[in-house]
Amino acid sequence: MSTFEAVIGLEVHVELLTATKLFCGCSTAFGATPNTQVCPFCLGLPGGGTPVLNKRAVEYALKTALALNCQISPEITFDRKNYFYADLPKGYQTTQHFQPLGKKGYLTINIKEETKRIGIHQVHIEEDAGKMVHMGDILSTPFSRVDFNRASVPLVEIVSEPDMHTPEEARLFLQKLRNTLLYIGVSDCKMEEGSLRCDANISLRPLGSKGLGVKTELKNMNSFRAVYRGIEHEIERQTRILQEGGEVTPQTRHWDEETGVTKAMRDKLVAESYRYFPDPTLPPLKISEEWQMEIRSSIPELPDSRYTRFIQDYNLPSYDADVLTASRELGDYYERALDTYREPKNLSNWIMSELLGLLNTHNMDIVDCKVKPHDLGNLLKLIDEGTISGRIAKTVFEEMFATGKKPEAIIKKKGLTQISDEGTLLKIVEEILADNPGSVEDYHSGKDRALGFLVGQVMKKTKGQANPQMVNELLREKLKK
Amino acid sequence: MQVSPEELNNAALDARVELSATETKELLREVQSFFNLTKKLQEVDLEGIAATSYGHQEPNILRDDLIRSSLPLEESLANAPAVDESCFLVPRIIEE
């Protein structure tokens, strides 16, 4: 039985975070009543006017292409892709075919401790189509409703090179891409709202071969999990066909999340080869060096360089750096907290275990977190200064998380300050020793565990406020005598 | 260059129109005569000549990202042959 290698390329469509559509002033807000955000132009009404390009859409696309390390075309064209479909009001989609904005870029992913570069074939601007609502299942519906609010919303399409070979690589690439786009703030990348959509081209070839097999295009994967599972399933399906000596049919297949299989969609009259030609209503647009420079300078530090910097500057393990740069906001949070509390690894530990733990439990995002970075820094300072113990700090942090109050205020109000006064502690230690002669005896007969018990008793008596290190020292000293 | 009726009918299908047998015959003749007329044009040396795709050579104009009012719903739907609630209604998508 021969073994095969999968060859995977992704086509990702991302809605840009503009207020208006690509060529007209209609709003792009999500969730409006159907067909209330349309005008004669984007509804494709005869005589509905000519397209006027949205400057911000071009800037966001340019930012995207630059962040993905693309070469930028000095002049870009807008071209029509002609086909008939119910969600396409003009009978063509204006996209970029002949001179796209960006070419030959790349993104890196980290897989199995290694860094791998995934090529970006092209980044271009295009308009979105409307949305179809079927009565029940698309296969059985007698008719469909069409909402054109989404028609002509600006998209960038990012086409990767077929450089991925496993579902995991595809998932990592998509995550890295999403992360990068969120860093540069051009899209909200919500897969569930359709502002990030991913199609995959998948083919198999005998392991070691350089050629390309027959590919299928996989659509309708609406989550990262779906991308992983869909590709995994499609690779299995193609492997089975090839191992049985069959041939893969080039076709478009839809991932069905519920049944967990991919299905071919028959759409006979939807053209296999599209007609493309320059849109006669949209003259080419010059992308000057100055404009590129201006946009480039507005790009914040991207995940890769931040990751490297976190390792170099803060001495963080690569795992920590990876987690902390997974979103721009988390990285920003970390660095802001670091301004107050200059112990990078301690801070990283706290964020990764306590903060992300609570966010996870409450299914929240870092942007929704009530704890200000500065307050977290102060909390950690209070631990280091011995004002509170680590254990108390966790309780304080829970309250900070729930209320957004400052740690000092919580500690003061609840009287949680750590007891570090030697006199006070000594008195309590003596009491405990007097109350537990058995344990003292055990300690002296070599049972070290007894010490732990005695420490525990002191902590219990002080409701956890005793400085554990001092209690330890005092006990040892007393027990020597 | 010889055009076949199949090519013509495929092009008609791509344009989503159906030609009658007579129309196909007429068009075949017309296209063939057009192709013959353009024979000499096929020989013109166009090396290094750029294609003109636009009506003028003015630069493109960009628009600020500012919302302008859309059509009222009634006006959006007013010309539609079939509507349902606030949507346009189309026949089933799947072809069998």
Add this chain to the structure above:
Amino acid sequence: MDLDFANLMAEQIAAAMKGKKISPAELGDTLFRRSTRAQKELNLFISFDQKHIAGEIKRIEQHLPDKNCSLLGVPLALADNIATDDQKTTCASRFMAAYQPPFTARVVSQLKENGALLIGKTNLEEFNLGCSGGSSFFNSVKNPWDLECSAGSGAAAAVASGLATLALASDTRGELRQAASYCGVLALKPTYGRISRKGLIDIASSLEQIGILGRCTSDLAIALQVLAVPEPDNPSTLQIEAPPYASLLEKPEENFKIAVPTCWNEASHLQDEVKNDFQEQLENLDKLGLEVNFVTLPHFKDASLVATMICAVEAFSNLSNMDGVRFGHRETGKHLQEMYIETRSRGFSSKLKKFITFGGLTSTPKYYDTFFRRGQKLRTLISRELESCLAENDLLLTPTTPFKAPSFAAPVSGKEFPDPAGYYTAAANLSGFPALSFPLFYEGRLPGNLQFIAPRKHEAALLQIASLLEKEFSSHRPKFALSLQEV
């Protein structure tokens, strides 16, 4: 006052209105009566009715105090492929027969704001595809000079018959100028983008431009002045201010250097009458002291072929929105794609179906480079030839059409690609250059015509030469076959 509009200029009508020498009510009544009569004889309108004319009169009465209305009360006809929000805009297509745009074309608003009175929406070939007849869902328009002949368009017929002083219609491969030549009126196709294309239902966006029809140069100049206002948010219009046309006409340039392409007499279907008339006019120009030179423009003769290649592909794409979903006619179909085919096959004329199929064919990957792309390169070549010719000459002169208004009994053309009527006109659409068709009148014969092409943005030169010729040649204007004066 005598309401013989055929002999009144826009300026005179506006002055009479302002001076209350014509009452708006009287104007409205006369226009409606004459329109009804003209419609019966010529079939020039698709939409016109008493209610709309009455509405226009009311609007104009409100305009009366405004002294800046250069077109106050001036009767205007509008081709039915230019959108109006109060009247259907059908493009003479069955598919569009009920289409009511929720907006008005910018050109219409501009003229109306200046007091123009819109009589109605005029008939044309379906989507203005040529003017050789046979594709309007509302049948052909008869020529006011000879009811047995085609007028080319309702807009030209409305101006020729004296019903409208001005008309707007579009010009893709020369339709505006061709119809003007059949009907003996002036036509000005401005530089591409000089006049807003907003609200025009265009079949070929890179070629098509709204133009003006009228009976005298000064009317064209006034209308152009009103229309040629840059539209800052529209990339398909020119972003330059127009010169003051009226004052340029007051002291016109008279030393024009005129070029005539040597291929002028190579047009297919060139009538001897047209040929002889043209030669005679060349002599007349010589007598006027104008310098006329023959020039070789190797690809001028291919302009119509090239424009047809481009027009068909753009039409294929531009008309793809006609799918029966958001507007227009709809037939039933078992599924979506079948509905499209049924709808479009029944909604479009045979001529249009064939034309967009032709565009579909020449844009398939097999023919894309050899036809469409090649056509676009030839377009560059033709524009360059014109450009260099007009760098050394002020104007290029040809007949407008190789033949006069074709008779319904024996149409000259209409079947073949390209339409032979476009032999002289298409180059101006390919290059975006402005062009003007100037009428020539003969006793007992159909009107003839001359076409002038000027360099980009030089409409003024066209108006000046027309004004000059108007003084010299147009002393006699024979009577129409159709007379509306008594109606």
